[in-house]
Amino acid sequence: MIARARSVTVRFGARTALDDVSVDVPAGQVVALVGGDGAGKSTLLRTFVGAVIPDSGTVAAPGKHEIGFLSAGPGSWAALTVRQNLDFVGGIYGLAGAELEDRRERLIDGSGLRVAADRLASALSGGMRRKLGAAMAMIHRPSLLILDEPSTGVDPVSRIDLWRMISEAAADGAAVLMSTTYLDEAERAADLVVLDGGRILTQGSYDDVRAGFTGVITAAASPTRPQWSWRRGRQRHEYWPDGRPDVDAPTVTPDLEDIVIALSMTRRQEATA
Template sequence: MSTHPVPGADADPGGWGVRGVSVVFGDTVALRDVTLSAAPGQVTAVVGGDGAGKTTLLRTLVGRVRPRSGQVSAPATVDCGFMPTGASGVWQDLTVDENITFVAAAHHLSGEELRERRTQLLTTAGLDRAADRPAGALSGGMRQKLAFCLAILHRPRLLVLDEPSTGVDPVSRVDLWRLVSRAAADGTAVVMATTYLDEAERASVCLVLDRGRALASGSPQDLLAHTPGTLTSGDAPAGDRALSWRRGRLTRSWHPGPPRAGEQPIAADMEDAVIALTLADQHREL
């Protein structure tokens, strides 16, 4: 196990993860005292807007960024799998099969073990008929599925995925989530950043980040049950003191206090909960 301790930080007894981690780039604090746990057999989702610190957190977890303070606990590099965002996880001039062979060589996989693993992953990902196609000629969704196969090829103990389904078609999103779920069912600890909050609702644990700080962490059910303030829905914004945004044909309105006279609060979904957490944090700073 590779551990990067800093005085004052204790190891997390629950598995892999980070505890009290802060990361600074020049004058920018990218992460501030963030804690995240990654348990074997579970999916942990990291959500937040652009600049929230999601990618920095994932790169810190796999040892690509060293924190200024806090502790990182992760398996040895050989037991980690990392899928970066976009198409950077594949070699586009190589075919699907050549990508598999190249990564397998790095992990000393060969012979029957490699043949079985290749067949299993490409069939599950729906890439078995594209094995001879250059990765650069694949659709965005197929490239993302190939990148996932490369990250999981060596059966890592910790799998870290940076927005694996961003920009792919709905069918490929379903395929990717099936692959993620199967990896967790096989005992892998999975940590994934995602911009799709319906995916976050399927995770065991969600961490909500904003401007490098953790706003909330817990099961999706806990986050929904403890959404701060009052949320309503209607054809127009609910009063001058409410903050509002569009959801389809309707307008969501939120304010930090309990329901006012005549208000009919609605139950939050994950998108509502993340927005409410962010607005509540901004309200506290005023």
């Protein structure tokens, strides 16, 4: 195991950002951290890079030189060009000469940034800037790659570039832990960790998560219990935790979005009960 968190709890004053969270990040795999705003995703990622120290529990990770980190912030220097940004971080990690040039140019191609290679980072679109930040995080072939929402603001076509880069880093042997709010892309990861309110709602492969989901989801034009329903396309889905729908509506096979919403609703109902 390249990195591991065990029973990690983090508090900021009275607020518990993470509550008893355990995650394994194996070499060669992509683990996707999923959850809404404030779920605790950034806090968990920051414990792996030593930027947040847990109040209890343990985090094991490689040394700083072996970690590549794309934070939730800009991730690059606005006053440097794409090439200069990559050269700068490459230099910090001891890359130089032909090796650095080769790695830099490969990442520029892999990220689809060839047309913008000599443009200042401040003049890039938000999506291009995320891709540059991801390329910078992986330039030194770290054994642990931590990416905080690399695809937020990236258009669907560029997200394909980004996913190729991330998959290649994993195929190269890196352990990858990334957060995302896009559930369709999380379904592609080897492992999923679904967080809500600092707690893990479910984790494992997408198949494990589906197999572990209990209850029934129905689809109808209007739900009978609005607090247990959400919009999907032209219909509303409704969750029946006990598996016994009280309506004559068709049941649906839940996808990750349905599962995450249903589990989050259950947790919130329990929290307010």
